[in-house]
Amino acid sequence: MSGSARLGGTQALGAFAFLILAIFFVAPLIFMVVVSFYKPDPMGFYKVAFVWENYAKFFSSFYYKVSLRSIWSSALGAVLVVALAFPTVLAISDLSRKWQLFWIILLLSLMCLSEVIIGFAWLILLSESAGVPRFLEWLGLWTNPRSLSPSFGAMMIGLVFLGFSIVALILYPQAARRDRSIEEAAVTLGTPPHLVFLKVLVPTFRTTLFSVSLTMFVYLLGVFVMPTMLGRPKDWTMTVIISDKALGDANLPLGAALAVMMLVLTVAILLLSALATRRSAS
């Protein structure tokens, strides 16, 4: 096959992918932006008009606070997921091939679980009648056990559980292929083995960890089930509020405006992060 023919094939594939994106991503996005300027109609979803009131509502204290809380919850969740998954993956990558395979299959199977099933499992585990509170009572660490959910902590546990296997599987190939002699070199230069993780591994992987954290941040921003099942109403993220407004209150224009604002905030955070990474690299 000639070079130009191969290039033509690639261009055709690229055009097809662009078309799919335009139909299934850009078109709904444009629709959402347009609807966000419509007037809400209590009898239906919206009335065609051009109003700013939906955006004005976002800047009222409630929605503003919810959006900041969503960013905080997702950022904390992302950091916790990466902080737990990274050392775990390093430990897995140092096991024998047989045990590495076992853990990878386990992580993959965790990804197959439905978000609802995971949420219910944690609801039971954190409930007053079973699971963790009873166990802590049995250990004598808690005299009057009560349910640990719904709470911000329970929601965080759910988010971390949800993201853990994804981050672990993203990090695994690089962790498994890493040059172990760098860690050994650090030890020969006087680094106590327990400090090699912080002094060498974290800095060596910092770019990867940063990009995985960002990916996880965006992913957790969109999680709906865990905040609903494990969080209190005051812990609910913007995803829950958007769904509540658009579907519960039949106020599609407000839901669309909130979604657009979250999108703008997320893109702004990602751009700022990319800028910061580039500046630190240079």
Next chain:
Amino acid sequence: MSHLAIRQLSKSFGAFTALKDISLEIEAGEFICLLGGSGCGKTTLLRLIAGLEAHDRGEILLGGEDLTAVPCHKRNIGMVFQALALFPHLNVGENVAYGLRLRGRKPAEYAADVERLLNMVGLDGLSGRAVSALSGGQRQRVAIARALALSPSIFLMDEPFSALDAALRDQMQIEVKRIQRNLGVTTIFVTHDQREAMALADRIVVMNGGVIEQAGSPEALYARPATRFVAEFIGDNNILDFDAASGRLTLGAASVDAPGETQAMLAGAKAVAIRPEAVIATPKSEGGLMGRVAAVRRLGAILERDIDVGGKVIRQSVFAGRGPTISEGEDVALSWDWSQVWGLSR
């Protein structure tokens, strides 16, 4: 008392025995090369000295102190790894200063030391450069400077030049030798390249199957190999079976009697080693040991001939352009300088 003493050292990985009762004494300032093929135990020995692996039996004494209970990070050992293991997140100067900073020294205190070390390895002015922006040779130099920054008691190098091209490898060998001589640091260098070992070492330790086959100066190992393995590993050699009782050397279907005085020298030998440069081939003549030139190779200044004698190939090397012209397929009379024939007892 030797600077580093290794006594009865053994190490196994599961059912595989990597080292068997290794004993070695190394003097201060000596340049030792551990030489052997893959899996001979040379890197394992280096890692045991560094403390990156724990030995099963025996002891390692550094300046009289038993290192068994001393963890790697407290041994004050400088090591250059095969993959160099430079810290990718640090620049050249920060890599070199890593150990100094870890010891609590402030940038103002170690800046001059880092400059001196970079100057010593020929990298002055490159302190702020990213290691990813360096050439292979420059990365080698950073690894050497970093390992030497803490004035280590022993400098260990694990096949550091194996990824370099031949010209750069020769240049780095000269550099390493110069630095080692200037600093007088006791150095242990692992290599599978006998040419590299010959160029660098004060003493070569030839290893095979987890044991030391022979340790000695490059000249001694070349001229007087103790075993068949060493004779074959160090340079080219023609190994011929020898019957000490009859004083006869066997070359396939042919044989030749050793002179009386040589027989006395070869008492107890089971084989003999004859270097290619000791072999003499003259154009066809009658009598004596006859052979046919199977192949001729011109290797720059050296001409190599493979001569078939009764099914056994004898290699001869001569300076190109000297001696009679002998072509492939030509019959020759073969002889050698008996004073250079060396007996091998095992």
